[in-house]
Amino acid sequence: MKILAFAEQRDNKFKKPAFEVVRTARTIADQTGGEVIALAVGSGIQSVASMLGGYGAQKVLAVEDQRLGLYSSTAYARIVAEVARAQQVNVVMIPATAMGRDLAPRVAVKLDAGLAVDCTALRLENGEIVATRPVYAGKALTDVRVSSEVKVFALRPNVFTAGADDAQAAPVERVTFQFAEHDFATMVKEIKQSSGKIDVAEADIIVTGGRGLKSSENFQMIEQLAEALGGAIGASRAVVDAGWRPHEEQVGQTGKTVSPSLYVAVGVSGAIQHLAGMSSSKYIVAINKDKDAPIFQVATYGIVGDALEIVPALTAEVKKLLGKN
Amino acid sequence: MKLAVCINHVPDTAAKINVGSDGKSIDKSGVTYIINPYDEFAIEECLKLKEKNGGDVIVISLGGDTHKETLRKALAMGVDKAVLLKDDSIRDSFAVARALADYLKELSPDVIFFGKQSVDYDDSAVGLMVAEMLGLPSVAVVVKLEVTDGKAIAEREIEGGQEVVETRLPAVFTAQKGLNEPRYPSLKGIMGAKSKPIEERAASPAQIKVEVLGMQKPPARPVGRIVGTDVSAVPELVRLLHEEAKVI
Ligand SMILES: Cc1cc2nc3c(=O)[nH]c(=O)nc-3n(C[C@H](O)[C@H](O)[C@H](O)COP(=O)(O)OP(=O)(O)OC[C@H]3O[C@@H](n4cnc5c(N)ncnc54)[C@H](O)[C@@H]3O)c2cc1C
Ligand SMILES: Nc1ncnc2c1ncn2[C@@H]1O[C@H](COP(=O)(O)O)[C@@H](O)[C@H]1O
Numbered sequence: 001m002k003i004l005a006f007a008e009q010r011d012n013k014f015k016k017p018a019f020e021v022v023r024t025a026r027t028i029a030d031q032t033g034g035e036v037i038a039l040a041v042g043s044g045i046q047s048v049a050s051m052l053g054g055y056g057a058q059k060v061l062a063v064e065d066q067r068l069g070l071y072s073s074t075a076y077a078r079i080v081a082e083v084a085r086a087q088q089v090n091v092v093m094i095p096a097t098a099m100g101r102d103l104a105p106r107v108a109v110k111l112d113a114g115l116a117v118d119c120t121a122l123r124l125e126n127g128e129i130v131a132t133r134p135v136y137a138g139k140a141l142t143d144v145r146v147s148s149e150v151k152v153f154a155l156r157p158n159v160f161t162a163g164a165d166d167a168q169a170a171p172v173e174r175v176t177f178q179f180a181e182h183d184f185a186t187m188v189k190e191i192k193q194s195s196g197k198i199d200v201a202e203a204d205i206i207v208t209g210g211r212g213l214k215s216s217e218n219f220q221m222i223e224q225l226a227e228a229l230g231g232a233i234g235a236s237r238a239v240v241d242a243g244w245r246p247h248e249e250q251v252g253q254t255g256k257t258v259s260p261s262l263y264v265a266v267g268v269s270g271a272i273q274h275l276a277g278m279s280s281s282k283y284i285v286a287i288n289k290d291k292d293a294p295i296f297q298v299a300t301y302g303i304v305g306d307a308l309e310i311v312p313a314l315t316a317e318v319k320k321l322l323g324k325n
Numbered sequence: 326m327k328l329a330v331c332i333n334h335v336p337d338t339a340a341k342i343n344v345g346s347d348g349k350s351i352d353k354s355g356v357t358y359i360i361n362p363y364d365e366f367a368i369e370e371c372l373k374l375k376e377k378n379g380g381d382v383i384v385i386s387l388g389g390d391t392h393k394e395t396l397r398k399a400l401a402m403g404v405d406k407a408v409l410l411k412d413d414s415i416r417d418s419f420a421v422a423r424a425l426a427d428y429l430k431e432l433s434p435d436v437i438f439f440g441k442q443s444v445d446y447d448d449s450a451v452g453l454m455v456a457e458m459l460g461l462p463s464v465a466v467v468v469k470l471e472v473t474d475g476k477a478i479a480e481r482e483i484e485g486g487q488e489v490v491e492t493r494l495p496a497v498f499t500a501q502k503g504l505n506e507p508r509y510p511s512l513k514g515i516m517g518a519k520s521k522p523i524e525e526r527a528a529s530p531a532q533i534k535v536e537v538l539g540m541q542k543p544p545a546r547p548v549g550r551i552v553g554t555d556v557s558a559v560p561e562l563v564r565l566l567h568e569e570a571k572v573i
Pocket of ligand 1 (some may be wrong): 235267
């Protein structure tokens with residue numbers, strides 16, 4: 001199996017999901033006998049691209065242009081599809097990040113390929129990839145097979161391991177493209193960074209507050225606990241709708257699906273739509289004054305009690321443990 | 326301005342999902358269906374664009390007769406026309422996109438809106454596939470949109486921020502929560518929607534490229550434990566997180 005792994009970068013640094021995709025491609029290629037080619041697209045990415053060898057790429061192809069530093073769906077899709085065709089790969093793997101989810105459907109159409117989005121596991125059956133992907137916001141899992149000649153898989157971030165087993169550098173080849181103006185029919189003009197916060201979708205630890213916190217001011221407690229843990233802040237829809245928190249923090253079926261190592265739910269009842277977005281988290285802590293709240297059904301550890309008392313104590317205890325006082 | 330919105334008919338987000346007897350799809354008994362929540366933002370945005378620039382809003386849904394319910398909801402919100410691309414076959418995103426693209430090509434709208442994703446299969450693919458099939462630019466996961474003189478500036482959500490994207494029209498957009506507040510249908514709208522016609526068309530046939538082999542419920546989580554009932558449980562909780570779970 002010949003696999004093309006798209007290595008996403010931002011600011012000329014590969015993102016963690018890029019390593020996960022290259023490593024997963026390697027694992028599959030090892031089992032079937034085959035090659036992993038990584039593809040890096042950007043402006044100034046070529047000089048760091050050889051490090052993808054450490055994650056299992058045999059070679060790296062780099063496409064460079066001043067206009068490629070920021071994402072352009074039209075240009076990026078053309079590059080991935082044309083490289084896939086020129087290299088005659090059977091499989092294209094893309095991280096299911098904001099960029100990858102935007103890119104993969106276009107690439108699939110260009111290659112007349114079936115697409116499995118947001119895969120959480122890949123395995124081989126009779127030499128073919130079977131992908132597991134959650135549906136209905138994780139209330140069910142499906143196993144799918146892509147039947148087209150070329151297949152595109154988008155892998156959910158934070159699920160596959162990225163492990164670099166050695167510092168082996170891969171040879172980097174520059175691929176040149178002639179771009180026309182219409183290749184840049186969409187252009188990112190700027191990125192507005194949310195002030196230095198960790199995004200819930202990328203965080204390994206999340207502290208989520210719900211209506212049980214009683215007011216937006218009390219979210220300070222959640223912020224302090226998240227900071228002590230080095231995690232991100234999440235919110236239930238009730239508090240987003242109340243205007244206490246911005247919608248990008250919402251976790252759940254109509255918010256973000258997350259699977260961090262640790263998810264702390266404070267004053268969150270655990271409505272089915274909320275559970276759908278977070279119940280694949282590795283460890284779940286629930287703090288709720290109602291012992292019958294559904295959140296306790298998915299919690300690893302729970303404290304039944306008043307969040308307004310427990311959270312500050314928890315923050316202090318965490319700081320003590322981590323020597324942050 | 327011609328504005329088109331593709332809308333899907335999906336299980337209520339409050340529905341419990343169980344696997345059906347075929348082992349490949351959900352058990353539909355007792356499940357109520359709703360308009361896909363993200364598609365409501367898409368409709369609202371097109372209604373606002375119409376209010377500002379004039380034009381017509383056309384909603385399109387591909388599926389069986391049950392999708393008419395969702396089309397009526399859109400009519401009640403105030404769209405001008407509803408089209409059902411009638412089709413009962415099993416389709417993957419590619420095949421859904423193909424049929425929608427075939428119809429949209431003929432319609433040739435200035436703006437085509439989708440939801441960010443269907444809350445059934447969670448593909449977030451159909452809108453972008455349609456864009457590619459029609460050779461149109463796209464901006465997905467849009468939380469803010471300004472359209473002027475054949476150009477659009479859209480903000481789309483990415484990890485840890487927003488990308489500000491410029492594009493030309495015609496273009497495809499997919500709506501994210503935060504874009505607007507969908508209006509509630511007025512009583513007059515609801516009454517009017519009952520008598521408005523829904524145009525029916527045959528959907529173009531398409532080939533499936535992704536086959537579902539099986540569906541399962543996710544593994545149940547191991548039973549957890551209540552560490553305590555007040556502040557005195559905090560040190561024990563931190564100890565468990567540190568020593569047992571090893572997450573802090
Ligand atoms: C189409 C649709 C989509 C939806 N999508 C989402 C989604 O993506 N994400 C989402 O979160 N919701 C979603 N919802 C909403 C969901 O159904 C719930 O309404 C919402 O999750 C409730 O938020 P909550 O837990 O903060 O509030 P509540 O349900 O009001 O729960 C508050 C909890 O706080 C506890 N509490 C109160 N005081 C204290 C205290 N002092 N100390 C400790 N605990 C306390 C209470 O016991 C209670 O359990 C959706 C709903 C619909 C209809
Ligand atoms: N059967 C359908 N009919 C019309 N529009 C659809 C259909 N399925 C999906 N869509 C549109 O495509 C978007 C993304 O769907 P999906 O790719 O399935 O997550 C939805 O929000 C709808 O706008």
